[in-house]
Amino acid sequence: MKSSNFTAATIRTSVLAIGLALGFSNGVHAQAKPPIKIAAIVPLSGAGAFDGQLGLEGMQAMAEIINAKGGILGGRKIELITYDDKGLPEEGVSATKRAIEQDKVDAVVGGWFSAVALVMKEATRDTMLNFMTSAQHPDVTNKGHKYMFRVNATSTMMSDKYSKFICEKIKPKSVAFITVNDDYGRLEVENYTRLLSACGIAVKGNEFYNRNDTDFTTVLTKLRSLQPDAIYVSAINTAQGATIYRQIKQTGFKGTTIASAGNMNPKLIELSGSSLENVYSVSLFAPDLKNPTADQWQAQYQKMFKNQPAFIGSLGAQSVELIAAAMDKAGDAHDYNKVSTVLKGQKWKTLLGEMSFDDKGQALQNLYLIQVRKGKIVKVD
Helix, strand or coil: CHHHHHHHHHHHHHHHHHHHHHHHHHHHHHHCCCCEEEEEEECCCCCCHHHHHHHHHHHHHHHHHHHHCCCECCCECEEEEEEECCCCHHHHHHHHHHHHHCCCCCEEEECCCHHHHHHHHHHCCCCCCEEECCCCCCHHHHCCCCCEEECCCCHHHHHHHHHHHHHHHHCCCEEEEEEECCHHHHHHHHHHHHHHHHCCCEEEEEEEECCCCCCCHHHHHHHHHCCCCEEEEECCCHHHHHHHHHHHHHCCCCCEEEECCCCCCHHHHHHHHHHHCCCEEEECCCCCCCCHHHHHHHHHHHHHCCCCCCHHHHHHHHHHHHHHHHHHHHCCCCCHHHHHHHHHCCCEEECCEEEEECCCCEEECCCEEEEEECCEEEECC
16 A cells, blocks of 8 residues: 555656646747748859859858847847759749748848849738849849848949949950840940940940850950950859859950959959959958958858858848848837838948948948959959
8 A cells, every 4th residue: 555655646746747847848938939030042053053152151150140149139049041043033933932931931032143033022022021132133123112122232333333443444445245145234235335435435345145154265256356455244153254254364365354343252263263363343342341240240251161251142141130130120020111111211330331221122332342462352442
C-alpha cells in the first residue's frame, strides 16, 4: 500500500512538474515576437547571378546590424526570405506572388533589372510595400504605386549629371555606344545621344547586345571601325561587363572607355584587369565615402562575406535600412499608408548619406563621380 501511495504521489508531482514546465515554456513562446519578413527577390542564377549575390549579401549584412541592436517595433527581428528571379520578368512576378500569397511577407525588395522591375511592380500595386533597387528606367516610379519606392537614381537623373562631366572633363570629339537590347538600353542611347550631341560630341553609332550574350567581338569590331574617340559601355551585370571591357582592349581600340552609371564594383575590376584602369563612372556609393553607418555596414559585410562591399550591395542594404526605420517610426509593419507617409515625409540619414523621397517614391540623394585608380574605386572630387 505504501508503495502504491508513493507511486501515486510521485505521478501527481511529475504531472504538476510537467504542467509547470509546459506552462513556463508556453509563456516564453507567447512572449516571443514574430519577425518582420522581407522578401529578397534577386537574380541568383543566369547572367546576373553575381550581382544578385552582392545585393543579397548587402541586405543580409544590414539585417544583422539591425537585429544585433534589438530589431524594431519592440524587439521584432528582420528575417530575409530569398527568391531567385533569374533576371527574368516572369520569374520576378512569380516570386513576388509566392512571397505575398504563400509566405505572407511584410515587404518586398527586388527590381535589380529594369525589365523585371517594370512588371514586378504590378504584382505589388497598392497592396504591398515594395522597394526597387538598382533598376534605372524612369517608368518604374513614374508608373509605380503608392507603396512602391526606388533607392537608385533613374537613368535620366544619372545621364544628366554624367553627361555634363563627359562634356566638360573627358571631352571626346565623338562617341559610339554598346548597350543592352531592352527598354533600359534603348533609353540610355536616347538620353546620351541627345545630351552629348548638345555639347558638340558626334555620336557615330550604337550596337545592341542581348542579356545572355557572352561574346561581343563582332559588335565591338564594328564600333572600332567607326573610329570614335570614346566607347560608352552600358553593361547591366558584372559578368557581361567584364567581358566587354576586356574585348574592347583586345580589339585594339586606343580611345577612351566610358563605363555607364552604376556599372562599377571590385569584382568587375578584378575580372576586367587593366581594361578598367582610369575609367570613370557615376554611383551612389563610393567605398571611400566617410559615413559612420557606411563604415559599420562595410565592416559587418567584410566580417560575413568574402566579396567586397559594392554599389549593388549598398542598394540592398539601404532598402532594408529604410524599411526597418520607417516601420519602426510608423509603429506598425502592416499599415502601409502610414509607413509610406513616414517614408515621404522626412529626410533620412542612411549608409549612402542623407536622402529623401519625392511624391512618387523616387529617392533623391547624392551621385558621386568615381574612377578606377590602381585597381581601386575612388571618389573624384
